[in-house]
Amino acid sequence: MLAYVIRRLIAAVGLLFVVSVITFSIFYLVPRLAGVSAEGLASRYVGRTATAATVAATARRMGFDDPIYVQYGRFAKGIFVGEDIDLGAEKDHCPAPCLGYSFVTKQPVFPELVDRAKVTFSLAAGAAVIWVVFGIAVGVLSALRRGSLFDRAAMTVALAGVSLPVFWTGLIALTFFSYRWGLAPPGGTFVPFTQNPLSWAHALMLPWITLALLFSAQYARLTRAGMLETMGEDYIRTARAKGLPERKVVVKHGLRGALTPLLTIFGLDFGLLIGGAVLTESAFGLNGLGKYAVDGIRGNDLPKVMGVTLLAALFVALANLVVDLLYAVVDPRVRAK
Amino acid sequence: MTITTDERTHWSTPGAGPFLQVKDLQVHFPTDDGVVKSVDGLSFSVERGKTLGIVGESGSGKSVTSMSVMGLHKAGAAKISGQILLDGQDLVAASREEVRQLRGKRMAMIFQDPLSAMHPYYSVGNQIIEAYRVHNDVSKKQARAHAIEMLDRVGIPEPHSRVDSYPHQYSGGMRQRAMIAMALSCDPDLLIADEPTTALDVTVQAQILDLIRDLQKEFNSAVILITHDLGVVAELADHILVMYAGRGAEYGSAEQIFNDPEHPYTWGLLGSMPRMDRDRTERLMPIKGTPPSLINVPVGCAFSPRCAFEANTGGRARTERPELLDAGQAHLVACHLPQAQRLQIWRDEIAPKL
Amino acid sequence: MALTETTSGTADREAADLLTVSGLVKHFPIRKGVLQRQVAAVQAVDGLDFAVRQGETLSLVGESGCGKSTTGRLLTRLEEPTAGTITFEGRDISHLSEGQMRPLRRDIQMIFQDPYSSLNPRHTVGKIVGAPYRLQGVEPEGGVKKAVQAQLELVGLNPEHYNRYPHEFSGGQRQRIGIARTLALKPKLIVADEPVSALDVSIQAQVVNLLEDLQEELDLTYVFIAHDLSVVRHVSDRVAVMYLGKIVEIADRESLYSFPMHPYTVALMSAVPVPDTRRRTQRERIRLQGDVPSPINPPPACRFHTRCWKAQEVCRTEEPALVQLRRGHRVACHFPENLPLASPEA
Structure with a gap:
């Protein structure tokens, strides 16, 4: 078991390393290979009005002429121990997880990321609770009453749910619930959980439901398929042969078997989502990581984009790690290996 | 099994009727291609302390019959008519809930492949405890003690520690023993064994057949042994029913079937x-x-x-x-x-x- | 011993050896830990020596984990042996590459247990049975279709069913299709891995009879892998009993079934249920305790000693050699049963 945990940990760290190298290469190596000069890279750091001399000085100061592995080393060092950055006029210390400074705001990226992550995490976690509960419940009922009116209706709605884009459902929801009927606060509202949990939930209700609709549909379909498969297993027949009430057969024996594959998908979905729910955040004007990334891309603000990419990769890797460990808890056969 | 052939032919004990009586059972499954008549007019009976072997090839209806007795067919999927009398109570006419309460308690079943028949995520002990507690109002601790005792009785070595093992940690023969322990945990009057040794090695099969024989003496339950293997029924059965295409082709004492069979099949x-x-x-x-x-x-x-x-x-x-x-x-x-x-x-x- | 040839029985060779195996070993590594180092191996096959004679049926029999199926896959070179040699018609084929094996696949064919999964459901019977011609680039006389129809007829299927799909056939018929496919290129050796155990009793007999007829008609040599001792007795000329990757006894059929010498063989035969109620009381049963140990960590010396009622100290320390104790009957046991009475030993 310990070896299993260690192996998973190493895999996660390896994944992060690879992602960081790829990200770094995309932002620093690929442009150079494509013919952009060191000055070309540096020009983004100094604004449009800078003279050629300032640009050249910046390029030298940022070390864009150094061999690429030296640059990567500096970048990695910044993440782990922080970095002293020569801003020309003054020197600034960028503390430990240093992901550089935004070109636009001139602020260190990491603290901004943390703020934004709180919003995205609130959004993702709330939506996840809704879609897991709702999706699994609908999926189980559908599987148990396969072919019934409920099943067909639920699967039709699910198909619609998967096909409807979030920005559309989001806008419809905002128009009716918030502006017409005043049941929900307008878009762009966010109250931190620590400040007032109730307002936090109230403000996020609409985005949660919108996002959850998309995922519930998917999870209902997956749960249904999984349940249909497990309910046909021999051990379900055994459970019935013992005289267990059908409820117990379904929940304790059927669902437990059907949920394991869902766990994998959930880990991946949740990890991806807290890396930025771009469409939902945009639709509801929430200042989350997704919106931060979009802003970064629009403003050609490289450090922002890189920061979000790395953070998203970290979340996906973490989520996968947690899933792998949960797998071992759920399935004793994994533990043995 | 010390009764002589002569006594055995007059198998119905006066006073007490057979524990299980199946009368004109029909199990039909409507499908898109037509009605599958899996069982079509089958009658037989089994007494306490006796073993009935049901022999047939795939599609003969032998497993469908046992599933009907246990009430394990999905509601609506199978059209069942006729009578299944368990100690006088008609299971075809009974509600699903009534049949459920008999299941595991008065009639129990063991299956062909003990690996897939046990839930991979729960320990063997856990699964036996569950079977016991459905029908007996006892504490978890008492149920666990009972599970250990059952494992011991079916010949699992070191039952105190093996009770917490998972099915995949058992060998094939041990798993079937554990299944038997589970089935017998509520001391049922009827045990249905559906191809109990087909998935096992020959030497292990012999052990399991011996075990079923010994336990039947001890528990005095009625046993239905379903198999395609005439050799296996010859080891255990008092009476044999040969099935073909959903009906009985021949029925008699084991001696009659093996020494003087009359049906061409x-x-x-x-x-x-x-x-x-x-x-x-x-x-x-x-x-x-x-x-x-x-x-x-x-x-x-x-x-x-x-x-x-x-x-x-x-x-x-x-x-x-x-x-x-x-x-x-x-x-x-x-x-x-x-x-x-x-x-x-x-x-x-x-x-x-x- | 009364017999002079105590070595590997070279003198009692009645026909030429089509295939010989010596010191055959197959270990499947088990990797574990962070670095995925090999920590152990499944010793599926651990040192086999035997020969298959031209035109005979040699059966490999034993319980799960004895290595009989792995041996079959080694003989047909679906697996590469870890050690030892396999010689087919005088040629060492133990380590031939896929490409080098291809021409030999015409001569060595395999029949599988499961007639359901070994046929491609999307191909017609004609295509399945004709596949070997295409793979080998052989153009039979009169065209592939005619040849395939002849094969179908040979195995008792209607040649007009050429265009049907596997799902339209019953289990027994599907096994016939599988057999027709193996016969396409007139093989010399057929390795049949549990060819009848997935079939119903009445169908089993049909397929067993078919295999026997084909052997006579086409002068085939069979290696028959099975766990059912009754079927094995019916089809075999010689039988090798395997236990945990080793041959414990190999003999002519009559000799083996009349005078089983290895305690494991004796127990195995005693465990076979027989369709006769009189045997219930008459028969002296030998019941082995427990299951077959894991081939990952097999018991040392004689691998059967953990379940053997005759085991002594020497069985735990010294591995018995496979020696000839009767004409054409070799046994690996320190305390064999049914020894010939007039043993002039010592």
């Missing part, structure tokens, strides 16, 4: 299997053709298209369905051949070649 089964206890024959005598489709069961005798003696019935086999009738001494045969001819064919043509 039973002859076919005996001639198909190479035997360790006889001199090696040059050729096996297979039954020609393949089992019929249960959607379009042949008119008349379902076995007639494969029967070598069908011509001797004067066409009746192709038009009239033979009933399972007493041919004397509680030996029932569903065949149009005149009994004298059956006895003669067996004596002169079949038996010498086995």
